[in-house]
Amino acid sequence: MKKLKIALLIIVVISIGVVSTYHWMSFKTRHQVYDSVNAIPKNKVGLLLGTGKYAASGNINLFYKYRIDAVVKLYKAGKIEYILVSGDNSRKDYDEPTDFKKDLIAKGIPEDRIFLDYAGFRTLDSVVRAKEIFGQTSITIISQKFHNQRAIYIAKQYSIDAVGFNAKDVYNSHFREYLARSKASLDLVFNVQPKFLGEKIVIK
Numbered sequence: 001m002k003k004l005k006i007a008l009l010i011i012v013v014i015s016i017g018v019v020s021t022y023h024w025m026s027f028k029t030r031h032q033v034y035d036s037v038n039a040i041p042k043n044k045v046g047l048l049l050g051t052g053k054y055a056a057s058g059n060i061n062l063f064y065k066y067r068i069d070a071v072v073k074l075y076k077a078g079k080i081e082y083i084l085v086s087g088d089n090s091r092k093d094y095d096e097p098t099d100f101k102k103d104l105i106a107k108g109i110p111e112d113r114i115f116l117d118y119a120g121f122r123t124l125d126s127v128v129r130a131k132e133i134f135g136q137t138s139i140t141i142i143s144q145k146f147h148n149q150r151a152i153y154i155a156k157q158y159s160i161d162a163v164g165f166n167a168k169d170v171y172n173s174h175f176r177e178y179l180a181r182s183k184a185s186l187d188l189v190f191n192v193q194p195k196f197l198g199e200k201i202v203i204k
Contacts, residue, residue: 021185022178029152033145033164037077040165045136045203046071046080047127047162049143049151050087050096050120053103062170063144068100070142070167072107079165080140082113082203084130086120096120115203123147123180124187125194127154127162132194135202137161144169146177150184157188 034040048071055061074080083104087096097116105111115134120126130136138161141151148164155162186192 018178018182021182025149025153025181025185028156029149029164032152032162033148033166035145035166037073037079037165040074040079040140040163042079043138043140043163044080045082045084045130045134045138046074046140046142046165047130047136047151048083048085048100049123049126049141049147050085050100052094052096053099063167064100066144066168066170067142068103068107070165071104072109074140074142074165075109075113082115083109084115084117084134084136084139084203086117086126086129088121089118090121115201119194119196119198121195123151124154124184124192125196127151127160128158128194129197131158131160132197133200135200135204139163140165143167146174150177150181153181154184154188 048067051063051067052061053064071083075083085097085100087100089095089097097118101114101116104114117126117129117134119129130139137159141148141162141164143151145166148166152162152164
């Protein structure tokens with residue numbers, strides 16, 4: 001019985017920590033996320049966070065589609081000049097950055113305005129590499145709101161001045177984000193670094 005009580009106490013403490021971390025990140029980034037193209041400040045570079053083009057069903061992933069739409073809105077409104085697409089290219093048959101590039105060009109974004117980061121395996125990697133590899137200390141992060149909040153929180157810890165433009169969301173709730181934010185918080189505490197850095201490709 002005593003062991004059961006201890007186990008339950010541990011579960012309660014962890015649950016409180018997970019929930020508190022989720023809401024803390026939302027609170028700390030509440031003034032840096034924007035739904036309006038007119039309201040968001042201008043930045044030279046927009047950091048587009050990657051996701052797969054297709055859902056498990058084989059249909060277009062709506063997270064992907066709405067992020068494309070958000071980038072096009074920002075670019076056409078003159079709120080960003082360049083797009084840094086950061087995503088996963090860990091397998092030959094899976095290439096998030098190139099998929100985004102092709103579809104952005106099809107939407108009218110000039111090819112010379114698009115830079116690709118093939119080593120954006122996680123949000124932390126994408127954010128840190130935007131500074132360390134691509135030379136950006138002020139960026140507009142483009143993803144859904146829940147994702148933007150986590151990315152901006154990470155950016156703050158690396159002295160990056162970041163705002164987020166919220167692409168249209170797909171779901172009303174994101175249970176996995178509770179765990180993702182706790183993982184991100186632990187990564188920051190233990191100073192976890194990107195999987196790869198490499199040669200600089202500064203966006204001027």
